[in-house]
Amino acid sequence: MNHDAELPDVVDAAGRGEHWALTQLFRAYQPAVLRYLRAQAAGAADDLASEVWIGVARGLPRFTGDEAAFRGWLFTIARRRLIDHRRRAARQRTDVVASERLDVAVEWGPSGDPARTVLERLGAQGAVDELVAELTPEQAEAVLLRVVGGLPVSEVARIMQREPGTVRVLCHRALRRLAMHLGDEVWTA
Amino acid sequence: MTPRSDELWVDMTQFDTRVADGVWDAMAPDPDAPGWYEDVRTLVHRARGPAEPDELVDEPVIVDTMRRATLGETLAQLPHRPGVRTVGRLMAIKAAAATTASVMTMAAAAATTGIVATVAATVVVPAIQERVMPIIGHGDPPAAEAPAPTADDADGTPGAATPRPCGPDEDSCVQGTAGSVVSDGPGAPSPVPGSIAETPEPVPAAATATPEPQAAEPPGPAPAPEPTTTTTTTAPAATTTTIQTPTTTSAPAPPPMDKAPSPAATPGPPASPGPSPSAAPATTSASAPPAAASPPPAPGLARRPDLPAAGAAATGSS
Numbered sequence: 001m002n003h004d005a006e007l008p009d010v011v012d013a014a015g016r017g018e019h020w021a022l023t024q025l026f027r028a029y030q031p032a033v034l035r036y037l038r039a040q041a042a043g044a045a046d047d048l049a050s051e052v053w054i055g056v057a058r059g060l061p062r063f064t065g066d067e068a069a070f071r072g073w074l075f076t077i078a079r080r081r082l083i084d085h086r087r088r089a090a091r092q093r094t095d096v097v098a099s100e101r102l103d104v105a106v107e108w109g110p111s112g113d114p115a116r117t118v119l120e121r122l123g124a125q126g127a128v129d130e131l132v133a134e135l136t137p138e139q140a141e142a143v144l145l146r147v148v149g150g151l152p153v154s155e156v157a158r159i160m161q162r163e164p165g166t167v168r169v170l171c172h173r174a175l176r177r178l179a180m181h182l183g184d185e186v187w188t189a
Numbered sequence: 190m191t192p193r194s195d196e197l198w199v200d201m202t203q204f205d206t207r208v209a210d211g212v213w214d215a216m217a218p219d220p221d222a223p224g225w226y227e228d229v230r231t232l233v234h235r236a237r238g239p240a241e242p243d244e245l246v247d248e249p250v251i252v253d254t255m256r257r258a259t260l261g262e263t264l265a266q267l268p269h270r271p272g273v274r275t276v277g278r279l280m281a282i283k284a285a286a287a288t289t290a291s292v293m294t295m296a297a298a299a300a301t302t303g304i305v306a307t308v309a310a311t312v313v314v315p316a317i318q319e320r321v322m323p324i325i326g327h328g329d330p331p332a333a334e335a336p337a338p339t340a341d342d343a344d345g346t347p348g349a350a351t352p353r354p355c356g357p358d359e360d361s362c363v364q365g366t367a368g369s370v371v372s373d374g375p376g377a378p379s380p381v382p383g384s385i386a387e388t389p390e391p392v393p394a395a396a397t398a399t400p401e402p403q404a405a406e407p408p409g410p411a412p413a414p415e416p417t418t419t420t421t422t423t424a425p426a427a428t429t430t431t432i433q434t435p436t437t438t439s440a441p442a443p444p445p446m447d448k449a450p451s452p453a454a455t456p457g458p459p460a461s462p463g464p465s466p467s468a469a470p471a472t473t474s475a476s477a478p479p480a481a482a483s484p485p486p487a488p489g490l491a492r493r494p495d496l497p498a499a500g501a502a503a504t505g506s507s
Contacts, residue, residue, distance in 0.1 A: 127235030
């Protein structure tokens with residue numbers, strides 16, 4: 001769907017509680033939000049995504065802007081919910097492991113396929129997890145917002161409350177890590 | 190490890206923002222990119238792929254919740270922030286502590302500065318004597334303690350110095366001002382008859398039995414000098430007593446079912462302020478009116494056992 005052309009009308013209708021508009025927004029952005037959350041808090045991603053959409057629904061009547069602004073606003077809410085979840089998890093001291101990760105670990109056993117074939121067989125969430133598996137938390141967040149969220153560097157910097165140059169450095173270091181990780185795997189396979 | 194050229198390409202992404210953006214957008218293949226970058230492009234494309242079925246499983250529930258949230262309905266499943274309750278509880282505790290501290294500070298300051306004692310002495314005690322004591326009936330002055338009234342006292346002229354001290358149940362005595370007495374005692378001075386009539390015993394007969402020549406006369410300023418000498422013993426209360434006299438005499442006027450010893454017996458000027466024989470009847474007549482003067486319990490006072498006894502004591506002493 002062409003978000004630039006349709007989004008303002010969709011947002012206006014969604015702000016009035018129109019069911020079709022809310023459904024369209026959810027279907028367009030839920031995958032990215034869920035992948036972003038699952039990559040960082042696998043066990044609580046679904047609940048966090050629900051909280052994100054409730055927050056979006058509350059703020060819809062006051063929102064004004066284009067598709068890029070809506071995307072940035074959406075991931076800002078998602079990141080704040082994620083931070084709240086991490087604070088709660090730090091107090092609870094329990095780590096939930098998503099079943100998808102366990103399934104992938106079984107699939108990637110010693111008798112598995114070659115690495116390139118495995119990458120091509122990966123699902124969307126598997127690709128996201130593989131992309132940030134070797135990165136530091138800050139690098140992973142920058143790459144996730146950049147890749148999964150589809151946000152420009154300036155918007156990523158605003159959401160992370162960093163300078164754009166810092167975000168570029170984070171992305172560069174993330175690429176170096178990926179080069180070391182993927183290069184070894186590919187060339188040793 | 191990657192070859193040296195690949196490291197150079199990676200370093201290029203740090204300085205060339207166009208290359209860097211192209212790396213993470215993964216839109217068009219870069220001919221200078223190393224081979225492993227194809228894996229990165231594959232991952233990026235996969236990560237941006239279309240929605241998978243498991244990602245939209247919650248659509249009906251979430252969209253309905255969003256619709257209700259948009260319309261402003263209350264969401265029961267929304268998590269309540271415990272911080273709000275904690276803050277409210279903390280504020281309540283602080284308010285209670287501040288109130289307690291302020292009350293205790295005020296009480297301590299009042300006790301230290303003596304305000305409490307002053308207020309109690311100037312307000313509470315007079316109010317109790319004025320309002321409470323007449324009701325409970327403990328304020329009747331014993332007739333024996335009352336000095337003999339003078340001719341002025343019987344007359345009801347308030348200006349002269351009168352010897353009779355005021356009882357605790359007398360409003361005028363409590364007030365101690367002439368103005369209040371004027372307001373309390375509106376009646377004309379027809380003093381003694383009513384008071385004698387209040388006494389249930391025929392004690393006033395003794396008073397009538399001791400008529401003195403001056404008593405037969407209408408009240409006048411003639412015996413004034415003697416009361417003046419009499420009041421020297423009870424100087425502070427004399428003025429208040431003098432003020433009270435009209436009040437007491439005006440009130441008992443309604444029940445004039447007395448034995449009519451009134452005008453002859455009352456104005457008997459005593460020779461001495463103490464319980465002289467001639468003063469005894471006057472004492473009876475003068476002490477009774479205050480008891481009867483308290484407006485509401487006028488008949489009740491006559492029925493009280495202490496009042497006749499007091500009158501009897503006075504007459505007995507005489």
